[in-house]
Each structure stands twice: as C-alpha cells, then as structure tokens.
Amino acid sequence: MNLSGAEIIVESLANEGVDYLFGYPGGAVLHIYDALDQQQKVEHVLVRHEQGAVHAADGYARSTGKPGVVLVTSGPGATNAVTGIATAHLDSIPMVVLTGQVHSNLIGNDAFQEVDSVGITRPCVKHNFLVKNVEDLAETLKKAFYIATTGRPGPVVVDIPKDVTDPNVKIPFEYPEHIDMRSYNPTRKGHPGQIRRAVEMMLSARRPMIYTGGGVVLGRAAESLTELTRKLGYPITNTLMGLGGYPADDHQFLGMLGMHGTYEANMGMHHADVLIAIGARFDDRVTGNLEKFCPNARIVHVDVDPSSISKNVKVDVPIVGEVDDVLRDMLRVLDETGGEPDRESLDAWWKQIEEWRSADCLSYKGSDEVIKPQFVLEKAYEITRGEAFVTSDVGQHQMWAAQYYRFNKPYRWINSGGLGTMGFGLPAAMGAQLGNPGADVMCVTGEGSIQMNIQELSTCLQYGLPVKIVCLNNRYLGMVRQWQEFFYQGRYAMSYMEALPDFVKLAESYGHVGMRIEKPGEVEGALKEAFAMKDRLVFLDFVTDETENVYPMIPAGAGQNEMILV
Amino acid sequence: MRHIISVLMENEAGALSRVAGLFSARGYNIESLTVAPTNDETLSRMTLVTRGDDQIIEQIQKQLNKLIDVVKVTDLSEARHIEREIALVKVETRGGDREEVKRMADIFRGRIIDVTDSTYTIELTGNGEKIDAFLEAMGSMPVTEVVRSGALGIGRGARSLQA
Ligand SMILES: Cc1cc2nc3c(=O)[nH]c(=O)nc-3n(C[C@H](O)[C@H](O)[C@H](O)COP(=O)(O)OP(=O)(O)OC[C@H]3O[C@@H](n4cnc5c(N)ncnc54)[C@H](O)[C@@H]3O)c2cc1C
Ligand SMILES: Cc1ncc(C[n+]2csc(CCOP(=O)(O)OP(=O)(O)O)c2C)c(N)n1
Ligand SMILES: [Mg+2]
Numbered sequence: 121m122n123l124s125g126a127e128i129i130v131e132s133l134a135n136e137g138v139d140y141l142f143g144y145p146g147g148a149v150l151h152i153y154d155a156l157d158q159q160q161k162v163e164h165v166l167v168r169h170e171q172g173a174v175h176a177a178d179g180y181a182r183s184t185g186k187p188g189v190v191l192v193t194s195g196p197g198a199t200n201a202v203t204g205i206a207t208a209h210l211d212s213i214p215m216v217v218l219t220g221q222v223h224s225n226l227i228g229n230d231a232f233q234e235v236d237s238v239g240i241t242r243p244c245v246k247h248n249f250l251v252k253n254v255e256d257l258a259e260t261l262k263k264a265f266y267i268a269t270t271g272r273p274g275p276v277v278v279d280i281p282k283d284v285t286d287p288n289v290k291i292p293f294e295y296p297e298h299i300d301m302r303s304y305n306p307t308r309k310g311h312p313g314q315i316r317r318a319v320e321m322m323l324s325a326r327r328p329m330i331y332t333g334g335g336v337v338l339g340r341a342a343e344s345l346t347e348l349t350r351k352l353g354y355p356i357t358n359t360l361m362g363l364g365g366y367p368a369d370d371h372q373f374l375g376m377l378g379m380h381g382t383y384e385a386n387m388g389m390h391h392a393d394v395l396i397a398i399g400a401r402f403d404d405r406v407t408g409n410l411e412k413f414c415p416n417a418r419i420v421h422v423d424v425d426p427s428s429i430s431k432n433v434k435v436d437v438p439i440v441g442e443v444d445d446v447l448r449d450m451l452r453v454l455d456e457t458g459g460e461p462d463r464e465s466l467d468a469w470w471k472q473i474e475e476w477r478s479a480d481c482l483s484y485k486g487s488d489e490v491i492k493p494q495f496v497l498e499k500a501y502e503i504t505r506g507e508a509f510v511t512s513d514v515g516q517h518q519m520w521a522a523q524y525y526r527f528n529k530p531y532r533w534i535n536s537g538g539l540g541t542m543g544f545g546l547p548a549a550m551g552a553q554l555g556n557p558g559a560d561v562m563c564v565t566g567e568g569s570i571q572m573n574i575q576e577l578s579t580c581l582q583y584g585l586p587v588k589i590v591c592l593n594n595r596y597l598g599m600v601r602q603w604q605e606f607f608y609q610g611r612y613a614m615s616y617m618e619a620l621p622d623f624v625k626l627a628e629s630y631g632h633v634g635m636r637i638e639k640p641g642e643v644e645g646a647l648k649e650a651f652a653m654k655d656r657l658v659f660l661d662f663v664t665d666e667t668e669n670v671y672p673m674i675p676a677g678a679g680q681n682e683m684i685l686v
Numbered sequence: 687m688r689h690i691i692s693v694l695m696e697n698e699a700g701a702l703s704r705v706a707g708l709f710s711a712r713g714y715n716i717e718s719l720t721v722a723p724t725n726d727e728t729l730s731r732m733t734l735v736t737r738g739d740d741q742i743i744e745q746i747q748k749q750l751n752k753l754i755d756v757v758k759v760t761d762l763s764e765a766r767h768i769e770r771e772i773a774l775v776k777v778e779t780r781g782g783d784r785e786e787v788k789r790m791a792d793i794f795r796g797r798i799i800d801v802t803d804s805t806y807t808i809e810l811t812g813n814g815e816k817i818d819a820f821l822e823a824m825g826s827m828p829v830t831e832v833v834r835s836g837a838l839g840i841g842r843g844a845r846s847l848q849a
Contacts, residue, residue, distance in 0.1 A: 247754040303757040427748035
C-alpha cells in the first residue's frame with residue numbers, strides 16, 4: 121500500500137486504536153487535515169484553543185487509561201499546547217502530541233509560524249522527535265506511542281515538517297508490529313530479593329502506614345493494592361493523585377495526606393515505624409519539611425522510575441518495577457511464607473489512629489444562610505452515588521473536591537496536581553465524557569479557573585457533551601485569598617474577582633443550560649435537576665461563602681504533625 | 687566530590703542538548719563535557735565531569751539513564767580508570783624567552799606544534815591536574831590563548847562501556 125505522509129499519520133493512529141484526535145488546524149498541518157477528512161476511523165474533535173485540545177486528550181487518557189492524542193499546527197499552535205503538555209508531563213500522563221512544522225528547507229530561517237517546537241518542549245516531555253523524512257514517519261509514531269505508554273508514562277511530541285506530509289509523495293506503508301529500542305527498556309518485574317526484604321520489613325512493623333500515589337492509578341493496580349492492604353489490615357492514605365486507588369469508603373482508608381490531607385493520615389505518617397510507599401513520589405506538598413518527615417520510619421518504595429526513588433527522601437528498600445507486578449509478587453511471598461503481621465501492635469496502632477480520626481478534621485460549620493462549598497460536594501457525591509468522573513480546576517474547590525467527594529474507583533478523579541494548571545477542568549471533562557459516553561461527568565471549578573478555558577463551552581455544544589459544571593463561585597481567587605489571609609495579614613492583593621460575567625447568560629449564549637444557586641436549601645434540588653438532564657451541559661453557578669478556607673492545612677516549612685486544624 | 691561520568695548514547699541530532707538541558711534544568715554542575723561518535727557510528731560517547739555528594743551523583747546517573755537516547759551510564763570514578771585531557775597553549779615569545787618556553791614544554795612532555803617569529807603553540811596531554819600544573823608553571827610567561835578539550839575517560843583493564 122503506497123501512502124503519503126499525511127495518510128501514514130492517519131493510518132498509524134488508526135493502527136494504534138486511536139478513536140479521538142483533539143486538535144486545531146493551521147497551515148503546516150493542512151495536508152494531515154485533508155487526509156483526516158477522507159476517512160472514518162479516527163474522529164477529530166475541534167477545540168477552541170490548543171491548550172484545550174491537550175487538556176481534553178489528557179482527560180481522555182486519565183479517564184480511560186489509553187493515551188490521549190493531539191494535533192496542532194506549527195508556531196502558535198505548538199506554543200499554545202505547551203501548558204497542556206507540561207501539565208501532562210508533571211502528572212505522568214500518556215499522550216502523543218503531533219505538531220506541524222514549517223517545510224524542512226525553511227527550518228532555522230525564521231520562517232512564517234516557525235518555532236523550535238522540539239527545543240521548547242524538551243524540558244516538559246518524556247521524549248520528542250523531529251521527523252525529517254517521510255520514510256521515518258511510521259516507525260517514529262510507533263516509538264512515540266510505545267514511549268508514551270510504557271514505564272513511567274508521559275507526553276511525547278512528534279514535530280512534522282509540512283513537506284513530510286506532502287500528498288504527492290507516496291511510499292509503501294506498513295505499520296511496525298513492535299519496536300525494540302536498545303536505549304529504552306523499562307523494568308516490569310521487581311527484584312525478587314528486594315521484594316522478600318520488603319515483605320519482611322512490612323511484617324516487622326508495629327506502626328505501619330501504606331502511602332500510595334498516582335502510580336497505582338496509572339499502573340492499573342487498584343485491585344492488587346486493595347487485596348494486599350486488606351490482607352495486612354494496615355492503614356492506607358493516598359496522595360491527591362492517588363485518590364481512587366483504594367476505596368475511600370473503606371474503613372482502612374485514612375483519606376488524603378499532605379498539605380490539605382486529614383489529621384489521621386498525616387499523624388499516621390509522622391508516627392509510623394514502617395512506611396510502604398507505592399507509586400508516589402514524595403512531593404513537597406506531601407512531605408512538608410523534609411527534616412521533619414517520618415522521623416522514625418524505615419521505608420519501602422515501589423516505583424517504575426528509578427529516579428523517583430531516594431530523590432527527596434532516602435529509602436531503605438527500593439524496588440524498581442510496575443506496581444501491579446510488584447504487589448502481586450508481594451502477595452505471593454506473603455502466601456508462600458505464611459507470614460503474619462504483629463496483630464497486638466497493630467491493634468494498639470489502630471486505637472491510636474481512631475483517636476486521631478475522632479478529631480473529625482473535615483467537619484465544617486454548616487449554614488442555612490450561605491452555601492458552604494463542602495456541602496455542595498457532599499451532595500454531589502450523594503446524587504451521583506460516587507460514580508461520576510470528576511474533573512477539577514485548581515484552587516480551594518480542587519481541595520474540597522478531593523476531600524469531600526469520596527472516590528471508590530480509579531480513573532474517576534481527574535485533576536492537575538503537579539503543575540496545578542487553572543483552566544484544566546473543562547477541557548479535561550470533555551475528554552472524559554468522550555471517553556465515557558453515558559457516564560456522569562462533573563467539572564468542579566471556581567469562577568477564576570473556569571474563565572481560563574471558558575471558550576470550550578462551544579466545543580461541548582458542537583459535540584453534544586453533557587458535562588455538569590459545578591462552579592463554586594466565591595468571587596475570589598480563593599486559594600490565593602486564603603494564603604493572603606494566613607501569611608500576608610489579610611492584604612488581598614489582586615485576589616478579588618471583579619467584573620464577573622453572568623454565568624447563567626453566558627452558558628445560555630453558548631447554547632447550554634445555566635443555573636444560579638444562592639441558598640443552601642436549593643443545592644440538592646439544583647444538582648438533581650442538572651444531573652437528570654442527561655443530554656445537556658448544565659452550568660451550575662453556586663454562590664458560595666467567600667470567607668471559607670481549606671482545612672486542615674500544613675503551612676509551608678512545617679512538619680506533618682504541625683497542622684492547622686480549623 | 688569530583689566524578690567522571692561516561693555516557694553512551696544514540697548518535698542523534700539533539701542528544702547533546704538533552705543532556706545539557708537536563709543539567710541546567712536540575713541545577714547540576716558541569717565542569718566539562720566532551721562528546722564524539724564511537725567506533726560504532728550510531729553511538730556517541732560523552733564524558734562529563736561534575737561535582738556533588740553521593741545523593742546528587744546518584745540522581746545525575748538516574749536522570750541521565752532516564753533520557754530516552756541514553757544507552758548506558760557509568761561513573762568512572764567508582765573504579766580504576768584513566769583520564770586524559772588535551773590542551774593547546776599559545777605563548778608570546780617576542781620577549782626572547784623561547785628557550786625557557788621550550789624547556790618547560792619538554793619537562794611536561796608537551797610538543798611544540800606551531801612556530802612563528804613571535805609565538806609557540808604547545809600541545810599537552812595528561813590528566814586535568816597535569817595541565818593545571820603546566821599552566822601554573824607557565825605563570826610568568828605571556829600565555830595568550832588556552833584551549834582545553836575537557837576530560838576524556840576510560841576504565842582500566844577489561845572493564846568497558848558497551849551497548
Ligand atoms: C493547590 C494544590 C494543593 C495540593 N495539595 C496536595 C496535598 O495536600 N496532598 C497531596 O498529596 N498532593 C497535593 N497536591 C498535589 C501535589 O502537587 C503532587 O501532584 C502530588 O502530591 C503527587 O502525587 P504522587 O506522589 O502520587 O505522584 P504522581 O505525580 O502521581 O507520580 C506517580 C509516581 O508513580 C510512579 N509510577 C507511575 N506509573 C507507575 C507504575 N505503573 N508502576 C510503578 N510506579 C509508577 C511515577 O514514576 C511517579 O513516581 C496539591 C496540588 C495543588 C495544585
Ligand atoms: C494558570 C495558573 N495561574 C495561576 C495560578 C495560581 N493559583 C492557584 S489557585 C488560584 C485561584 C483559583 O481561583 P478559583 O478558580 O476561583 O478557585 P478557588 O480557589 O476560589 O476555589 C490561583 C490564581 C495557577 N494555579 N494556575
Ligand atoms: Mg474562586
């Protein structure tokens with residue numbers, strides 16, 4: 121079969137099982153658009169801003185486990201995509217981004233819409249390529265998908281000069297079945313000796329803590345993690361990225377840890393004697409002050425990326441491998457050796473944990489007058505029976521969503537943790553909805569964040585995406601306001617959101633349903649009404665308490681046992 | 687501690703900038719860096735001299751290994767190895783100390799590779815310390831140009847870095 125470069129791209133995507141391609145056209149990619157137009161296998165989703173395309177692909181990836189795929193033009197198309205690429209990179213999301221490039225003869229000449237896309241994206245991708253010959257195209261795409269989806273996942277950019285997609289140059293096409301790279305061989309299996317040592321250490325614990333992160337979700341290991349945790353009977357906490365990796369409604373679950381984590385999770389970490397870290401990277405939002413972090417613990421760390429291990433915190437038993445493989449091996453060793461945890465110490469430990477838990481750190485003062493943001497999320501959880509795919513923007517609302525919507529399954533919680541990108545929520549919800557047709561998809565946002573990619577309301581109409589936007593409108597860049605209240609003596613520099621639009625009219629003018637909810641008594645009814653509209657996007661503008669803060673909180677530089685409770 | 691790290695990588699456009707970018711983005715220090723193709727022309731060999739405590743050197747090696755183009759990484763300083771650097775040093779000789787310059791080059795087993803009425807250019811090979819010592823010894827002479835290659839390194843004996 122002889123194909124042009126443009127056709128090779130489309131065929132390669134089809135071979136990779138890509139159903140949606142999120143993108144925006146421009147001069148350098150017109151040959152590719154022409155080829156897309158002549159086939160039915162890959163559906164192109166036209167966004168309204170390239171950042172939206174990347175976040176949408178990201179939301180698709182996080183909610184399905186399949187790589188997200190993006191197509192943008194050269195120059196401004198590529199630079200607009202960078203925030204999305206960096207967002208995916210920090211959270212290790214599998215993604216392939218195709219960027220158009222100027223004609224290869226013109227590269228380096230400051231040509232029209234030329235930027236060095238490979239250079240600009242290099243620090244925020246897992247890898248990138250510039251394809252110089254059409255003969256290299258299929259193999260490069262194969263490599264891109266392979267690299268993006270294996271080992272520690274991440275975004276891969278493939279920069280393609282216009283002449284490489286020339287419709288008049290046809291070459292024989294065959295998509296490679298598999299790829300072998302001498303320089304890239306991610307480890308799957310953990311070292312058996314290390315796994316045995318880890319199990320011994322785990323069983324010797326008197327005050328154990330299991331601390332798991334995004335790696336469990338990315339590595340599809342929720343099942344094996346749940347089995348191991350139940351078998352051991354140990355307390356478990358998840359990072360912001362790890363939520364859903366273990367059922368939140370389960371008794372052994374202590375909630376999220378870290379800066380806005382629960383009292384019991386952070387106290388448990390601080391007093392643990394053995395810490396079992398799985399697919400988590402000891403982020404500074406989790407550890408707080410490193411000098412004070414887990415002062416008495418011996419640490420087991422399972423991660424597929426060796427550079428995550430002993431990066432911030434030195435560990436005692438490092439295990440490099442895929443979480444699911446390692447957890448299953450641990451279960452096998454436990455079975456074979458018949459080893460049992462020290463039940464007596466464990467009972468005492470649980471007693472202590474229950475004492476911390478009884479502080480009920482997530483309780484908040486309800487109100488009949490003004491809507492409390494926490495209340496909205498509790499109700500949303502009830503009404504969607506905890507089954508919704510929840511995307512979030514960045515700010516206080518993100519933390520409340522993490523705290524009050526209890527995630528019992530992986531892939532349901534979709535947020536930008538590493539980069540903290542405002543504007544992520546709405547486009548990510550589009551991707552999640554396309555990847556999960558028929559499911560409830562809710563975007564939790566703030567009046568600040570939603571305005572960063574509000575134009576995607578138009579995309580939602582075009583593709584009939586019935587996302588429910590839950591806007592916790594506190595008239596403030598609330599997370600900024602909170603820090604100014606705590607650390608800048610209430611000098612609220614530039615955190616008040618003046619001149620807000622009427623979101624109801626705005627939603628309506630985009631062809632959607634808008635609701636404004638001002639009283640606590642209306643919250644439940646509005647949510648029920650909105651979620652009953654199965655085929656409409658509903659923008660729920662909740663006017664919430666503008667003074668509410670996110671608690672608990674560990675101030676920057678403090679230890680995990682030094683929380684502000686209320 | 688000073689470490690000499692050898693990296694074997696795919697001989698691809700941009701591979702060097704990935705390494706340079708990694709070092710600047712993560713704030714690692716680079717004392718010198720040299721790179722050229724090997725006997726297998728699909729591979730480049732890079733020698734990096736850096737400083738850091740054990741934890742930093744461990745991270746540097748892990749981060750280098752993480753680069754998709756990198757095939758192998760080794761810290762030569764961990765075992766017996768040979769280090770060589772070449773320096774080209776141009777000295778002004780109008781003042782009449784040609785004899786002294788020649789003598790100094792001989793002592794350090796340097797070779798004079800270019801001669802004009804007013805200059806000598808000396809080629810010197812050795813480890814970094816030797817070259818430092820030579821430049822120090824030349825202290826009083828009018829040295830006008832110093833070009834150093836940066837260190838190259840190879841393990842002693844059978845130990846070798848291969849794809
Ligand atoms: C406003 C705001 C507040 C925040 N507050 C908190 C907070 O209170 N608490 C909190 O936890 N976070 C918080 N974060 C998020 C924080 O910034 C980090 O993004 C997060 O803590 C990192 O989570 P993680 O350790 O699970 O790592 P991830 O970024 O999810 O990384 C996953 C790790 O797993 C590894 N991995 C991936 N796949 C596999 C596999 N298949 N097998 C094995 N290993 C694998 C990776 O190599 C990596 O080391 C906040 C963010 C924002 C924006
Ligand atoms: C693109 C971007 N710019 C700035 C910030 C810094 N920032 C973090 S939270 C926040 C406020 C978000 O306000 P809003 O969306 O209204 O959410 P709230 O905190 O009020 O719930 C800001 C400005 C960011 N995270 N992302
Ligand atoms: Mg707000």
